Amino acid sequence: MKIVSTIADTRAAIRATKRQGKTIGFVPTMGALHAGHISLVRAAKARCDYVAVSIFVNPTQFGPSEDLAGYPRTFDADCEKLISEKVDLLFAPSVEEMYPAGASTSVIAEGISERLDGHSRPGHFRGVTTVVAKLFHILDPNVAFFGQKDAAQAAIIQRMVRDLAFPVEIVVCPIVRESDGLALSSRNVYLSAAERKQALVLSRALREVETRWRAGERDSARLIEIARKVLLSEPEVRLDYIEIVDPASLEAIANISQPALVAVAAFVGSTRLIDNLLLG
Numbered sequence: 001m002k003i004v005s006t007i008a009d010t011r012a013a014i015r016a017t018k019r020q021g022k023t024i025g026f027v028p029t030m031g032a033l034h035a036g037h038i039s040l041v042r043a044a045k046a047r048c049d050y051v052a053v054s055i056f057v058n059p060t061q062f063g064p065s066e067d068l069a070g071y072p073r074t075f076d077a078d079c080e081k082l083i084s085e086k087v088d089l090l091f092a093p094s095v096e097e098m099y100p101a102g103a104s105t106s107v108i109a110e111g112i113s114e115r116l117d118g119h120s121r122p123g124h125f126r127g128v129t130t131v132v133a134k135l136f137h138i139l140d141p142n143v144a145f146f147g148q149k150d151a152a153q154a155a156i157i158q159r160m161v162r163d164l165a166f167p168v169e170i171v172v173c174p175i176v177r178e179s180d181g182l183a184l185s186s187r188n189v190y191l192s193a194a195e196r197k198q199a200l201v202l203s204r205a206l207r208e209v210e211t212r213w214r215a216g217e218r219d220s221a222r223l224i225e226i227a228r229k230v231l232l233s234e235p236e237v238r239l240d241y242i243e244i245v246d247p248a249s250l251e252a253i254a255n256i257s258q259p260a261l262v263a264v265a266a267f268v269g270s271t272r273l274i275d276n277l278l279l280g
Contacts, residue, residue: 001083003090007138010091014052014140017088022049026141026168028132031055032072032186033081036176040145041085043173052089052139053082059095060106061127072189091139098134107133109159115250116152116263117274120240128153129160136166143169147176149183151261151276155250175276177203183275190271198234199268202275205230205242209262213279218256220244231266240265240272247278256280 004010017024025048027040044051055078062068075092082090106126112118113125136144146154154172161170176184181203182196191199205227212226227242244253247261259280266273 001079001087001090003079003092005092005094006097007093010089010138011140013089014138017050018140023142024048024139025051026135026139026144027051027053028135028144028146029053029055030057030071030186031078032074032189033078034176034184034186034188036147036149036184038081038085039176040147040173041082041087043171044143044145045085047143047171050088051086052091052141053087054091054093054135054139056091056093056098056131056135058098058127058131060099060130061124063121063123066121067187067190072186091135098131106130107160107164109156109163112156112159112250115245116241116243117265118152118156120265125153125156129156132157133160133164133166136161136168141168143171145171145173148172148278149175149185149274149276151247151263151278152250155248158248181207183273185273187271187273191268195236195269195271198236199271199273201231201234201237202264202266202273205264206262206275206277210277210279213256220252220254220256220260223256223262227262227264231264236268238267240267244279 025044027044029037057071059068107129108126109129118125158170180200182200208230209223209227212223217223224242231239242264245251245261246253247259253260261276261278263276
C-alpha cells in the first residue's frame with residue numbers, strides 16, 4: 001500500500017493508475033477504522049481495479065463544543081487493517097495540506113444540509129460537502145463508497161454530485177452492526193460498559209417502528225411516538241431527534257406511501273450516536 005500525504009503525490013499516483021485504464025474506487029474516512037469501514041473497502045475492491053482510502057479528521061465538520069480534539073486517532077492500526085485488505089493507496093493529509101492558510105471557499109448543498117444532523121449540528125454538512133468535494137477533486141474516483149449509517153451524509157453528497165456534475169458514482173453500503181444490533185461507529189469506544197448497553201435502545205426503537213410498519217401502520221406521527229416510548233425506556237439516553245423522512249431529500253413524510261428513512265440521534269452519556277433504517 002502506497003501512503004501519501006500531499007495532494008501533488010496523490011494526483012501523480014492517480015494519473016499513473018488512470019493511464020493504465022484502471023477504475024478507481026474511493027473510500028473517504030476519518031480513521032479509527034472498524035468493520036463498517038472495511039465493508040466499504042471490500043465493496044470497492046469488488047467493483048474497481050484500484051482502491052484508494054483517505055484518513056483525514058476534518059476540522060470543519062466539528063462544532064466548537066464537539067469532540068475534534070478527542071476524536072479517536074489510531075493511524076498505525078488503521079494502516080495495518082488497510083494493508084491486510086490490500087488497499088492500493090492511502091491518502092493521509094495534514095490539515096494544512098487540505099486547508100491552506102487563508103482558505104475561505106465552502107461547498108454548501110442549500111436546504112438539505114439543514115435537515116436531520118444539519119439541524120442539530122449547524123455547519124456540520126458544509127464541512128462534509130467541502131472536504132468531500134476536495135477529495136473528489138484530488139482523487140478523481142470512478143466510484144465512491146459511503147455507509148448507510150450516515151444516511152443524511154450520503155443523501156447530501158449524492159445531491160452535491162448531481163448538482164455539481166461530479167463524474168463519480170456514489171454507492172451506499174448497508175449498516176454493519178454488532179450481533180446485539182448496535183450500529184458500528186468510531187465513537188462507540190467512548191461508551192462505558194453500562195452506556196453501551198443503554199445505546200442498544202436506538203436499534204430497539206428502530207426495530208419497533210419497522211415491526212409496526214410491517215403490521216400496516218403508515219402514519220409517521222404515530223410511528224415516531226412509538227419510537228419515543230421505546231427510547232424513554234432508557235432514562236439515561238437523551239434524544240436529539242427521531243424523524244421519518246424522504247431518503248433522497250430528507251424532507252419529513254407525514255404518511256409512508258413511498259420509501260422512507262427512519263433516522264434517530266441520541267446522547268448516551270456524553271457520546272452522540274446516530275442510527276437509521278429504510279422502510280420500503
